[in-house]
Amino acid sequence: MSAKGCSREVRNAIVGALSALVSLPVFAQAYPTRPIEIIAHNSAGSGSDLFCRSVSEIIRREKFLPQPLRVVNRVGGAGTVAFNFFKTKRGDPYYMLSVNSAMLVMAYRPDMNIGLENYTPVALMAIDPQVIMVPASSPYKTFKDLLEAARSAPDTLVAATTSLTGAGRLVVYLIEKAVPGAKFRIVTFKGGGDAVTATAGGHTTFTTENLGEGLGFVEAKLLRVLAITSDQRLPHAPDVPTLQELGYPITAGTMRGLAFPGGVPKEAVTTMEAALEQVHKSPAWRELAKRNILQDVFMGSADFTKYLAQRLEEARSFYDAIGLGKPKP
Known part of the structure; x- marks a missing residue:
């Protein structure tokens, strides 16, 4: 084989190898x-x-x-x-x-x-922990108040959630499971923002959506938070009790x-x-x-x-x- 032919083969091999090496990270570099x-x-x-x-x-x-x-x-x-x-x-x-x-x-x-x-x-x-929020005008000042009302008049208090199968609905299910006699009506909305807006307007008894979705209403004193579903109080919401410390083994979050x-x-x-x-x-x-x-x-x-x-x-x-x-x- 001639030197010229050899150099061409070597050259082609080098080019092929370099092309293969370069092609490996191309997606990562370009994407x-x-x-x-x-x-x-x-x-x-x-x-x-x-x-x-x-x-x-x-x-x-x-x-x-x-x-x-x-x-x-x-x-x-x-x-x-x-x-x-x-x-x-x-x-x-x-x-x-x-x-x-x-x-x-x-x-x-x-x-x-x-x-x-x-x-x-x-x-x-x-x-994103779920929270139990009621309108500021609600007669229920504590989570215990809400449960007592639910037990005394089952299937009358209305919970606002985003779907019949979402995290908010799960919280309602866990509350009903943990509290004998408690039963709630469920009304669903397209999103958490809609659910908390309806509750802030007094159209539902409470909502079990995320606090971030209702924070503006809470700060405007249109919603009141009764409890949170995290396993411990959060540093930036130290006054909100967890359901666990209230005696209910419930944790949830989105x-x-x-x-x-x-x-x-x-x-x-x-x-x-x-x-x-x-x-x-x-x-x-x-x-x-x-x-x-x-x-x-x-x-x-x-x-x-x-x-x-x-x-x-x-x-x-x-x-x-x-x-x-x-x-x-």
């Missing part, structure tokens, strides 16, 4: 090359919506990613509109979903069958996290997980978590995936009790 849509299944002003918009704004302001995250509210069917749309985006890293208790419900609904295989969890950034569809490239997950961890470490996020009374946590993709599997199993008794099907294998 994202266009805006990413975050799907929020609740209405504007809900806890999920506010969470998504806050993350999007911090990423934009701090330039943690070269492209923006744009929040789109796909409301309807107690989340089915958003989840059915998300399910069609398998493998596409330009769509993300706001993860909360609704994704647990979708795994149990026989008509949906959207399980963990349909998601690539990216990060859990906080737990997840605040983000997921890709199933089957997305690992490089996209790595890139987005790193960006969300930067968000979580930022002063802006810390202030937001404090202001909205969030339990501040962070789980990356691997830990979040395990956590979601645990939450699915824990929710089984509730969904079975209200007649939902079990997750399909």
Whole structure:
């Protein structure tokens, strides 16, 4: 073989090797090359919506990613509109979903069958405890007052929640289970913002949504908080008792996290997980978590995936009790 031929072969081999090496990180370096849509299944002003918009704004302001995250509210069917749309985006890293208790419900609904295989969890950034809030004009000054009224007149007090299967409804179920004789009527709304607005206006007896959704009404003295579902009092809400310390073994909370569809490239997950961890470490996020009374946590993709599997199993008794099907294998 001639020296010239040899050099050409060597040259081609080197070029091929370099091309292979360069191609490995190209996705990570380039991604994202266009805006990413975050799907929020609740209405504007809900806890999920506010969470998504806050993350999007911090990423934009701090330039943690070269492209923006744009929040789109796909409301309807107690989340089915958003989840059915998300399910069609398998493998596409330009769509993300706001993860909360609704994704647990979708795994149990026989008509949906959207399980963990349909998601690539990216990060859990906080737990948003549910709270029991009544109108400021309510005769119920304490949680005990509310329970006594519920026992004396079952199925008359009205609870405002976002769906018959969400975290707020779960809290009502747990209260009824823990307090013999207590029974509430349930009225559902498109989002937590709508539920707390109705309660602040005196149209329902109480709501079991997140404090962040009703904080403006609380500060305006239109809503009063009776109890919180976290396992301990929060430093930034020291006067609000937990249900546990009131004698009721109830803890609950709405997840605040983000997921890709199933089957997305690992490089996209790595890139987005790193960006969300930067968000979580930022002063802006810390202030937001404090202001909205969030339990501040962070789980990356691997830990979040395990956590979601645990939450699915824990929710089984509730969904079975209200007649939902079990997750399909």
